[in-house]
Amino acid sequence: MAFRSSLLLSQILFLFVALPSSWTSATSTIQQTFFRCLSTNSMNSIPLSTYYTPNNVTSFTSVLNSTANNLRYLLPNAPKPVIIFTPLCEAHVQAAVLCSRRFGLALRVRSGGHDYEAVSYVSQIESPFLVLDLARLRSIQVDIRRGTAWAQAGATTGEVYYRIAQQSRVHGFPMGLCASLGVGGHITGGAYGSMMRMFGLGVDNVIDVRMVDSKGRILDRKAMGEDLFWALRGGGGGSFGVILAWNLKLVNVPETVTVFTVTKTLEQGATKLLYKWQKVAPKIDDRLYIRVIIQASSADLTANRTVVTSYNALFLGDPDTLLRIMGKRFPELGLTRADCVKTSWIGSVLYIAGYPNTTAPEVLLQGKPLFRNYFKAKSDFVRTPISVKGLLGLWKIYLQEENPFMIWNPYGGAMARVPESATPFPHRYGTLFKIQYVATWQDGTQSMARHMNWLTKLYNYMGSYVSKNPREAYVNYRDLDLGMNKKGVNSLAEASSWGLRYFKSNFYRLVQVKTRVDPDNFFRHEQSIPPLPVKRGR
Numbered sequence: 001m002a003f004r005s006s007l008l009l010s011q012i013l014f015l016f017v018a019l020p021s022s023w024t025s026a027t028s029t030i031q032q033t034f035f036r037c038l039s040t041n042s043m044n045s046i047p048l049s050t051y052y053t054p055n056n057v058t059s060f061t062s063v064l065n066s067t068a069n070n071l072r073y074l075l076p077n078a079p080k081p082v083i084i085f086t087p088l089c090e091a092h093v094q095a096a097v098l099c100s101r102r103f104g105l106a107l108r109v110r111s112g113g114h115d116y117e118a119v120s121y122v123s124q125i126e127s128p129f130l131v132l133d134l135a136r137l138r139s140i141q142v143d144i145r146r147g148t149a150w151a152q153a154g155a156t157t158g159e160v161y162y163r164i165a166q167q168s169r170v171h172g173f174p175m176g177l178c179a180s181l182g183v184g185g186h187i188t189g190g191a192y193g194s195m196m197r198m199f200g201l202g203v204d205n206v207i208d209v210r211m212v213d214s215k216g217r218i219l220d221r222k223a224m225g226e227d228l229f230w231a232l233r234g235g236g237g238g239s240f241g242v243i244l245a246w247n248l249k250l251v252n253v254p255e256t257v258t259v260f261t262v263t264k265t266l267e268q269g270a271t272k273l274l275y276k277w278q279k280v281a282p283k284i285d286d287r288l289y290i291r292v293i294i295q296a297s298s299a300d301l302t303a304n305r306t307v308v309t310s311y312n313a314l315f316l317g318d319p320d321t322l323l324r325i326m327g328k329r330f331p332e333l334g335l336t337r338a339d340c341v342k343t344s345w346i347g348s349v350l351y352i353a354g355y356p357n358t359t360a361p362e363v364l365l366q367g368k369p370l371f372r373n374y375f376k377a378k379s380d381f382v383r384t385p386i387s388v389k390g391l392l393g394l395w396k397i398y399l400q401e402e403n404p405f406m407i408w409n410p411y412g413g414a415m416a417r418v419p420e421s422a423t424p425f426p427h428r429y430g431t432l433f434k435i436q437y438v439a440t441w442q443d444g445t446q447s448m449a450r451h452m453n454w455l456t457k458l459y460n461y462m463g464s465y466v467s468k469n470p471r472e473a474y475v476n477y478r479d480l481d482l483g484m485n486k487k488g489v490n491s492l493a494e495a496s497s498w499g500l501r502y503f504k505s506n507f508y509r510l511v512q513v514k515t516r517v518d519p520d521n522f523f524r525h526e527q528s529i530p531p532l533p534v535k536r537g538r
């Protein structure tokens, strides 16, 4: 059914370009009547400048593209929405929910557009669909006296960091390393970053929320109750409602912090060092976060290449204390005072995000990523150290790819102290670190299959070294290889294939909440939480 209507609609949209104007008006009817519905259902008037349809290809393409982070999903064959609506206020969002429901028009919600599989702006299972793009709902109010902030869904992580730092050198918030993530999608999936070992995830530090539910009502924490509030803090985006804003509890950071990056190649003993890191990094002082970025020394497959491991770190303290800790716990890395860069917390945000050290913090207000790729990524959680033999086998596969990319991210500290069921994010006590595997390329479809196959091969190899039953994965690193809701008809069995990996047994509680708050499954996508089937009377 969904497929049929998709064909029809795309034919129509295609045809109207070449046909007489009587056709044009007939085919733009959905778009016109939907706009009228929005206008009559919103308390605040809706300017035409918030409403985009393929009738104006230039502006439509440009707004679709604006935050689409994975170029793979901008290729011409990726399904396109029939309408993009960019609300300016909460009432506009309520109207969009009411009208989508009334028209039976599938709705996708986009905040920062960083979804790895683009479910916020591409539907592979239903057509036609509308994109509700919250990019213009991005105000941030920091209350330093209370130590809290409200951030609207379309604000980026970088903007939130900037606005906090503007008011205080000793406050921060623990969420993503990348500055262009939308807090709307990012925080619903967990939100980890360089302060996670000290303060946990973004979701561990959220105190309130505003959300539009499937009936178009605005709910805060008190109105929605603790069950739904629990589900929003890690259950993943797009399943329960439209997050309008998060209320964040700020954390205290020192006025000066220390960052460093130390790089080792295979020839410099990278394998043994990485073996040791697995035992040290998850157990070391909570203030110290040392991730490992793993790449190849050159993109030329015919060159004499090696694996390059970069130990990229934030210490919430001064260099003297850091050097003392490292000397005792991880002397093999050979950290020196010259490696240590003293900076402010906001300076560490820029450093870890990868900006050159001359960059002013105002760059964070642009809300733009440093670069965009065609990419595919997967994730794993590791509970026992991977042997040297395992690492040597990994390098063999690794060097078969032009631009292989992995990040190993240490857990422990605050992450291990939060109980597994406290939030839907279950990867807590006993997790040593998370691996993210990424394949990137720049030539569109040309080399795509080769890179995707390489990533699958790497993931298959790693299977025997990582968490099992289930093999866990991070919902914010969405991976459609793990399964999909088919044709918009969700079933528990189908969804368990990814649900148990992302949430372990918290998945069942998420299903319960979903069944209660959105029984007709209005908020749905390729990997949304399914409701239990409606019980029929006898």
Ligand SMILES: Cc1cc2nc3c(=O)[nH]c(=O)nc-3n(C[C@H](O)[C@H](O)[C@H](O)COP(=O)(O)OP(=O)(O)OC[C@H]3O[C@@H](n4cnc5c(N)ncnc54)[C@H](O)[C@@H]3O)c2cc1C
Residues within 6 Å of the ligand: 069, 108, 109, 110, 111, 112, 113, 114, 115, 116, 118, 119, 120, 134, 153, 175, 176, 177, 178, 180, 181, 182, 183, 184, 185, 186, 187, 188, 189, 190, 191, 192, 193, 236, 237, 238, 239, 241, 242, 243, 244, 369, 476, 477, 525
């Ligand atoms: C370059 C890059 C770096 C990253 N770095 C990190 C990192 O350091 N730490 C980390 O934890 N993650 C990281 N991620 C993953 C990131 O957290 C997720 O991709 C996250 O979902 C992005 O949120 P978004 O709003 O930008 O994305 P979107 O694509 O807009 O949305 C993601 C999902 O949430 C839903 N959604 C969006 N807005 C709302 C809303 N307002 N209400 C309800 N549902 C909504 C969407 O429908 C979709 O399902 C990174 C991703 C990228 C591409």
Ligand SMILES: *[C@@H]1O[C@H](CO)[C@@H](O)[C@H](O)[C@H]1NC(C)=O
Residues within 6 Å of the ligand: 056, 058, 059
């Ligand atoms: C299409 O949109 C652009 C940008 O908003 C605008 O400048 C242009 O006039 C529009 N074109 C038409 C034909 O409406």
Ligand SMILES: *[C@@H]1O[C@H](CO)[C@@H](O)[C@H](O)[C@H]1NC(C)=O
Residues within 6 Å of the ligand: 061, 062, 065, 074
């Ligand atoms: C999308 O935007 C980027 C950067 O602004 C640009 O390079 C690219 O050509 C655009 N792609 C499409 C399909 O419009």
Ligand SMILES: *[C@@H]1O[C@H](CO)[C@@H](O)[C@H](O)[C@H]1NC(C)=O
Residues within 6 Å of the ligand: 267, 304, 305, 306
């Ligand atoms: C390849 O490079 C490594 C160091 O980077 C070097 O030790 C080795 O001799 C080189 N091999 C060849 C065949 O050039």
Ligand SMILES: *[C@@H]1O[C@H](CO)[C@@H](O)[C@H](O)[C@H]1NC(C)=O
Residues within 6 Å of the ligand: 357, 358
């Ligand atoms: C920036 O880094 C360069 C080397 O990478 C260094 O020489 C310079 O002193 C740094 N500048 C600041 C302001 O830290």
